Amino acid sequence: MSGPLEGRVALVAGATRGAGRGIAVELGAAGATVYVTGRSTRAQRSEYDRPETIEDTADLVTEAGGQGIAVPADHLDPSAVRRLVDRIADEQGRLDVLVNDIWGGEHLFAWDTPVWEHDLDKGLRLLRLGVETHAVTSHHALPLLLRHPGGLVVEVTDGTAEYNRDTYRVNFFYDLAKTSVLRMAFALGHELGPRGATAVALTPGWMRSELMLDAYGVREENWRDALRREPHFAISETPRFTGRAVAALAADPDVARFNGRSLSSGGLAREYGFTDLDGSRPDAWRYLVEVQDAGKPADVTGYR
Known part of the structure; x- marks a missing residue:
């Protein structure tokens, strides 16, 4: 049986691990051909020096039912991104x-380090990686996306527009990067909407990425052991939850109603009816406001 995205082509830029991998796999599960990019390959690791690779992600896409194609790319290199798009x-x-x-x-x-005390080189590098890469990729990829009507651009960030508007996010550089990506989706909505395409910003909730699981010393199979250290981690979600949000958006013939908007995985789960891998629907951003940030004891009742 063919999936709802059979015959569709996707590029997940930054798909080595975390949300990118979860998105790529779920697009594959819906039948799409998915190009996955990143700097960590089986031949060479990025400065992260982690074991996850884009080839592994591509294999997972294919195992899920799609076609995964791994292409090494540094998205700070315009020529590399241009070659990637030309190949697609x-x-x-x-x-x-x-x-x-x-x-x-x-x-x-x-x-919680003010800008004048923060390492400047690291802060500026963060902005290049988190903002400039998105601009470079959109510049080169959008002409191809606009060849056919109905294209979708998803800008992945951390935090909804409402939450980030009222909340200081970590420090100056992080706050600026994540808020900039939200604004990118808004601007792209204005530029793409009249041309038959849709752009949205999408945030996961508290995501159980490979890095997050390692930080708590747990695996996906025993992630609840981390609650002894951080009870609010009970609201967390897998990267595949975000992936299901993107797959639902891509399959929605009326996705243009979201053009330019800020969305969350939990909000889209309510909209489309999908669940996380365990059958739950974690609504992390509502939980953060109403429980965690409000100083209440951890209790996910009514939030997943």
Whole structure:
């Protein structure tokens, strides 16, 4: 049986691990051909020095039912991104979904450190990785996406527009990067909407990425052991939950109603009716406001 995205072509930029991998796999499960990019390959690791690779992600896409194609790319290199898009055009003749999930800043920011005390080189590198990469990729990929009507661009960030408007996010550089991506989706909505395409910003909730699981010393199979250290981690979600949000958006013939908007995985789960892998629907951003930030004891009742 063919999936709802059979015949569709997606590029998930920044798909080595985390949300990017979860998105790529779920697009594959819906039948799409998915190009996955990143700097960590089986031949060479990025400065993260982690084991996850884009080839592994591509294999997972294919195992899920799609076609995964791994292409090493540094999205700060315009020529590399141009070659990537040219390859997609030559091999597929179209691009239906662009997911800008490039990040790479986990090791570059310091919590609650003012800008004048923060390492400047690391802060500026974070902005390049988290903002400039998205602009470079959109510049080169959008002409191909616009060849056919109905294209979708998903800008992945951390935090909804409402939450980030009222909340200081970690430090100057992190706050600026994540808020900039929200604004990118708004601007792209204005530029793409009249041309038959849709752009949205999408945030996961508290995501159980490979890095987050390692930080708590747990695996996906025993992630609840981390609650002894951080009870609010009970609201967390898998990267596949965000992936299901993107797959639902890509399959929605009326997705243009969201053009330019800020969305969350939990909000889209209510909209489309999908669940996380365990059958729950974690609504992290409502939980953060109403429980965690409000200083209440951890209790996910009514939030997943």
